[in-house]
Amino acid sequence: MSASKKCPHCGQWSGWQQNPTDRCEHCQGLLDPGAFDRQQAQVARQAEEKKHFTVDFIQINHNDPPFTKFYKSIGLGFQLAFVSIVSFILWLLALLAG
Ligand SMILES: [Zn+2]
Incomplete structure (x- = not known):
């Protein structure tokens, strides 16, 4: 056209x-x-x-001591939960705005 x-x-x-x-x-x-x-x-x-x-995700290294691995995985869990919540809110806002 x-x-x-x-x-x-x-x-x-x-x-x-x-x-x-x-x-x-x-x-x-x-x-x-x-x-x-x-x-x-x-x-x-x-x-x-x-x-x-954009969240900088915690990197868990194979040679980290077990305790470091443990608390890093907890931190990573929080980060993932946070990102999911933010994504959900953004999706909800997009839905409401549309
Ligand atoms: Zn011209």
């Missing part, structure tokens, strides 16, 4: 694939700067969320 859009920068009509990254054939300006900004903002937000909810 091809469409054309009037370039907001130079006023010429240009082929438009309805992608936020489409550029004017005449001046190389973005045909839909608003959509491009929204897409950039969305990408940035997703990266930010991923950073917040």
Whole structure:
């Protein structure tokens, strides 16, 4: 599907694939700067969320002493429980928002 859009920068009509990254054939300006900004903002937000909810899981080594293994596995259990709860809340929010 091809469409054309009037370039907001130079006023010429240009082929438009309805992608936020489409550029004017005449001046190389973005045909839909608003959509491009929204897409950039969305990408940035997703990266930010991923950073917040990425938990560094405890690594249990084979040569750890038994006691270290024991408390590390408890810590890991808490981490897994925490991640499950956070994922559940995110899923619930997505469900409610949708
Ligand atoms: Zn243009």
